[in-house]
Amino acid sequence: MMKIFVFFAVVLSIAYAEVVTTVNVSKAKITANSGSSVTLPCGFDMQPDQQQPPIIYWIKGVSVDDPAAEIVFKGYKYWNESLGEYRQFFGDYEKRASVVDLENPSIKIGSLSSADEGRFWCMVAEWSGRQQEGTDADSIALMIDSSKSYVDTYVSKNISVEQGNNIAMSCNKAGSYDTITWYEGPFHRSDTDNFTHTEIGQYDKVGAYYFYNQCESAGVCSNGEKIEPSFSQFGISSSGVLTLTNANIDDSGRYWCEISKHNGANMELQTCRSSTQLTVTGFTFDCSNQVPGSYPDPEDCSMYYECVAGDPITYHRSCGYDGLVFDPVNLYCDWAANVPPPCGVSSLP
Structure with a gap:
């Protein structure tokens, strides 16, 4: 099972270079009346563009990691566009909320009540490793009936x-x-x-x-x-x-x-x-004088460089989830427990 997972992790990391995500809801606050509907805006930018669209969340709470936060919506597009999209609303938002376009994932909420008052977060996460640079969130304060x-x-x-x-x-x-x-x-x-x-x-x-x-x-x-x-x-x-x-x-x-x-x-x-x-x-790594292949990043064990034959670009790849590091011997990402020092802790040859 470990070998299967390692291969999957490598596929993910090869598929994506380092992605930087920026989310902007464009408004600090919105006031709406009870019983009415409201559209909470959200836009995002990902550089460089990646082939697989990101995962979109809407969350209500003090912060996205607040244990009491409420997941409002999760959606993404499938790799195979013919399969369409995955969309899921949670709680009573399933009956009174909608997201029209995952490329511009503003959310519309109807039948507002005092229970909706609070902070709504639009969170956008890269599909692969969910690294820090690839995940961002921005929030908007929703007030019901009067400004607070x-x-x-x-x-x-x-x-x-x-x-x-x-x-x-x-x-x-x-x-x-x-x-x-x-x-x-x-x-x-x-x-x-x-x-x-x-x-x-x-x-x-x-x-x-x-x-x-x-x-x-x-x-x-x-x-x-x-x-x-x-x-x-x-x-x-x-x-x-x-x-x-x-x-x-x-x-x-x-x-x-x-x-x-x-x-x-x-x-x-x-x-x-x-x-x-x-x-x-x-540290700067340049593929122009390197043979095609993967190379460790001497300053970040969770990253590595890839040089592709006939491609002048130097790709700086992420291993994916926290805990995975690049193995310079086997030239793939693995858990730190399976990789020798300095990046890992394995004592096996």
Whole structure:
């Protein structure tokens, strides 16, 4: 079974180069009346274009990885266009919601009620490995019958820094808030059966800046900056700027700035998150002087380079899901447990 899976993973990784996805809902908020219908806009861009259309989600919740979030819609087009499309609505949205075009996946919801008030996320994920750069989401605040207090945030979508240098990632904010939190993700880890973590992804907290006393345990309260131990090279200022010192290739990824008001009446309206794709540049691989074949990326075990005969392009491929690394001996992607160091942990020859 392992050999079959490895072959499948290789097929996926060969089929796609590194894809960067950007999602934009174009509006921060919409107000609609009870009993009426509303269309929530969503558009996306994927560079470079890939042959297989992405997977589209609509999710209602504080964030896409919120354990209490509600999956509203999931849809995608099949590889074989003659098979058409897969579309599924969940809960009562099955009877009162529609998505007309998966290429421009705006969603129309009818028979609105107060239960619909909150934050709706449009999430677009590349079909293959669901890597960080290939998955993005943007949200819109939906208010029923009257305008409510809400927050909004946005960041620069793509930034880069040369290895060894420092970089500052700004977070633009609107509304009243008392916490700024930065995350990295999504990670699609294989060590859990939780749908949110495997299908939607898991987001690792980089740190936060608290403007009120955050009590984590009895008698231990603090405000100001708090960085998680695994992200010690980062810092967060009172203005919400995330600073990375002495950037490494492994720091490349998608980072999310979230602002929130911890005692808001509707936490979905009082929490908003937006992402930026950080690329740390350094090592350069060029196929012009290489024979056709696959080559390891010395700075990222989850990536490799492919040179194709008669094709001048250098393809930078992803192994796919988190936990897969490139095996430089067998020249395919496998679980780290089956690959020798430095990328894996196997002691077998």
